[in-house]
Amino acid sequence: MPTEPDAGGHFGAFGGRFVPETLVPALDQLTAAFQEAMADWDFLGELDRLNRQYTGRPSLLYHAQALSRKLGGADLYLKREDLNHTGAHKINNTIGQALLTRRMGKRKLIAETGAGQHGVATATVAALFGMDCEVFMGEEDVRRQALNVRRMELLGARVRPVTSGSRTLKDAINEALRAWVSSVEDTHYVIGSVMGPHPFPQMVRTFQSVIGREARAQIQDETGRLPDLLVAAVGGGSNAAGLFHPFLDDPVQMVGVEAAGEGLDRRHAATLSRGRPGVLHGARSYVLQDAEGQIMEAHSLSAGLDYPGVGPEHSLWKESGRVTYTSCTDQEAVQALMQLAQSEGILCALESAHAMAEAMARAVELGPGKTIVVCLSGRGDKDVEEISRFLEAGRDGEG
Amino acid sequence: MAKAEIGQALARAAREGRAAVMPFLVAGDPSPDATVDLAEACAEGGADLLEVGWPFSDPIADGPSIQAAAQRALASGVRRQEVLATCRRIHERTALPVLLLSYLNPLLAMGDLDPVAEAGLCALVVPDLALEEHRLLRPAADALGLALIPFAAPTTTDRRLGEIGRTVDADAFVYCVSVMGVTGARQGLPEAALPLLRRARQAIQAPLVLGFGISGAQAVSEVRHAADGVIVGSALVDLIEDQGRAAPRAVAAFVRELVQAAHR
Numbered sequence: 001m002p003t004e005p006d007a008g009g010h011f012g013a014f015g016g017r018f019v020p021e022t023l024v025p026a027l028d029q030l031t032a033a034f035q036e037a038m039a040d041w042d043f044l045g046e047l048d049r050l051n052r053q054y055t056g057r058p059s060l061l062y063h064a065q066a067l068s069r070k071l072g073g074a075d076l077y078l079k080r081e082d083l084n085h086t087g088a089h090k091i092n093n094t095i096g097q098a099l100l101t102r103r104m105g106k107r108k109l110i111a112e113t114g115a116g117q118h119g120v121a122t123a124t125v126a127a128l129f130g131m132d133c134e135v136f137m138g139e140e141d142v143r144r145q146a147l148n149v150r151r152m153e154l155l156g157a158r159v160r161p162v163t164s165g166s167r168t169l170k171d172a173i174n175e176a177l178r179a180w181v182s183s184v185e186d187t188h189y190v191i192g193s194v195m196g197p198h199p200f201p202q203m204v205r206t207f208q209s210v211i212g213r214e215a216r217a218q219i220q221d222e223t224g225r226l227p228d229l230l231v232a233a234v235g236g237g238s239n240a241a242g243l244f245h246p247f248l249d250d251p252v253q254m255v256g257v258e259a260a261g262e263g264l265d266r267r268h269a270a271t272l273s274r275g276r277p278g279v280l281h282g283a284r285s286y287v288l289q290d291a292e293g294q295i296m297e298a299h300s301l302s303a304g305l306d307y308p309g310v311g312p313e314h315s316l317w318k319e320s321g322r323v324t325y326t327s328c329t330d331q332e333a334v335q336a337l338m339q340l341a342q343s344e345g346i347l348c349a350l351e352s353a354h355a356m357a358e359a360m361a362r363a364v365e366l367g368p369g370k371t372i373v374v375c376l377s378g379r380g381d382k383d384v385e386e387i388s389r390f391l392e393a394g395r396d397g398e399g
Numbered sequence: 400m401a402k403a404e405i406g407q408a409l410a411r412a413a414r415e416g417r418a419a420v421m422p423f424l425v426a427g428d429p430s431p432d433a434t435v436d437l438a439e440a441c442a443e444g445g446a447d448l449l450e451v452g453w454p455f456s457d458p459i460a461d462g463p464s465i466q467a468a469a470q471r472a473l474a475s476g477v478r479r480q481e482v483l484a485t486c487r488r489i490h491e492r493t494a495l496p497v498l499l500l501s502y503l504n505p506l507l508a509m510g511d512l513d514p515v516a517e518a519g520l521c522a523l524v525v526p527d528l529a530l531e532e533h534r535l536l537r538p539a540a541d542a543l544g545l546a547l548i549p550f551a552a553p554t555t556t557d558r559r560l561g562e563i564g565r566t567v568d569a570d571a572f573v574y575c576v577s578v579m580g581v582t583g584a585r586q587g588l589p590e591a592a593l594p595l596l597r598r599a600r601q602a603i604q605a606p607l608v609l610g611f612g613i614s615g616a617q618a619v620s621e622v623r624h625a626a627d628g629v630i631v632g633s634a635l636v637d638l639i640e641d642q643g644r645a646a647p648r649a650v651a652a653f654v655r656e657l658v659q660a661a662h663r
Contacts, residue, residue, distance in 0.1 A: 018528060019527060019529055021530070021552040021554075021576065022576060022580075024554075025556060170457065174457050178461075181460070183579075185579070278507060281459070294504075295457050
């Protein structure tokens with residue numbers, strides 16, 4: 001399996017560059033800057049320094065003994081991206097892109113955000129690098145992720161609520177792309193996942209691969225061998241791609257977990273499980289769409305997974321069979337979140353809870369003596385209110 | 400070949416000493432029947448070609464006017480069948496060349512482009528299909544005699560303009576984007592328009608048609624020597640929304656003004 005795309009950014013039949021002509025020169029410039037930077041020891045040294053001193057890397061690989069014992073199956077190891085500065089894996093990518101922005105001589109950042117984690121991570125690096133920052137966020141997400149909206153504002157960013165379409169992540173990306181077309185000469189669009197036009201899928205995965213590189217070394221230090229299974233949540237798919245990519249050539253199974261929302265026969269965000277190949281937001285990949293190619297609205301309690309597209313490299317991994325993709329409902333995710341919280345004292349993000357639900361089920365299936373690495377992509381503070389509303393609605397439903 | 404109609408229409412306008420005028424309508428806004436009536440009004444006003452937009456859920460190259468028009472059309476139940484039937488009726492009633500503007504995904508979802516050709520359309524204008532990905536549609540478009548219209552933008556380098564010029568179908572044109580930004584009427588002629596047209600003229604043999612941000616007769620008059628044609632979309636969509644039942648008459652008058660202004 002090729003581990004890098006071709007010169008046009010194609011991962012097999014997926015990826016590429018499907019954007020208005022206005023953006024093409026900026027994408028060429030970005031591709032060149034990225035490739036040069038990756039061969040520049042000064043750039044890599046600065047990235048590494050910020051990862052260590054600012055983000056707090058390496059993130060811990062934590063053996064969740066209590067939970068593993070309770071389940072009576074495989075040993076669960078949690079890659080603690082929730083302990084990064086700003087509370088999620090998103091900062092790995094935004095630091096890299098901010099360094100590239102500076103390298104290209106641009107001073108303004110725009111970003112989209114769903115759960116707000118990428119918005120916060122972008123606002124954070126904008127503050128750190130002295131750059132202007134505007135974040136597009138669906139009005140529905142502004143409501144359900146109010147804490148992160150306030151964080152972005154305190155960091156000096158402007159949050160632009162998006163009122164078109166489903167008022168969630170998809171529409172925030174549309175609006176960010178439109179804003180970028182109008183400002184591309186002095187502005188960099190910090191895409192938050194392994195999606196969008198080339199070079200974004202490759203570039204974001206490269207910056208996120210620090211997760212997998214660390215985990216691969218840490219698990220071998222800890223157990224003396226490679227893990228049996230990796231599990232990560234997949235919305236756009238950046239934490240999963242970051243964890244999986246360094247293990248692609250290893251005899252390790254991988255599972256990506258999508259959001260099944262209210263269930264796969266109802267409203268959901270399970271793009272790889274239920275979508276078809278199509279073109280959305282600059283790349284060819286799996287897309288949730290109707291028979292005539294109109295994009296469908298996704299649904300997940302988790303704002304970060306509430307997206308009808310997915311990164312093109314995941315589409316390749318699905319078609320090649322290298323990675324298995326499954327899904328987990330809102331209900332299952334909330335249960336997993338509470339089980340992790342009450343067994344280990346770790347309150348994870350709703351996104352990460354999807355991975356936890358699958359990992360706990362697999363731990364029981366695999367049985368003792370096996371090891372699983374789960375990407376705990378973010379922390380759960382931002383979700384506390386949304387979970388309370390969900391649990392209350394559930395109680396009302398039963399009453 | 401259907402695409403020969405484009406070259407003929409551009410040549411006729413040139414013979415008459417003016418830039419060609421190509422109004423843009425969103426299929427099904429406010430209804431399929433109304434779109435056909437509005438297209439007839441454009442023809443009555445002297446339009447040379449017509450561009451019809453396929454409403455899409457996620458139109459990333461469009462500003463608020465066309466976004467809202469597409470949303471209205473989709474919400475009223477306009478689907479592929481209505482879009483293509485509307486195009487066919489427009490072609491039959493006006494005898495003008497009709498170009499289809501569509502984002503890529505609805506075209507890919509069809510599986511092949513036969514229904515586009517069967518609807519009497521002569522070209523595809525796909526705003527999210529960069530030059531590097533033309534190969535996705537090129538074989539089918541060629542087989543059906545459909546032109547695949549390339550774009551040039553203010554950010555396009557001279558070298559790339561040359562590449563774009565080499566891909567244009569014999570009877571077609573290059574769609575020059577007059578603004579750094581999305582569709583939507585601007586106050587006055589966008590300042591990037593004339594510099595782009597000058598650079599494109601150096602690098603490209605094919606006709607140049609200017610679109611995005613063209614608000615009315617004044618802007619058309621300013622580019623009538625530099626461009627071989629103009630596309631007016633958002634301004635028309637706004638007029639149609641504003642005028643309601645009186646829209647056909649207002650549209651005919653507006654297009655007549657544009658054609659007047661296009662005379663050199």
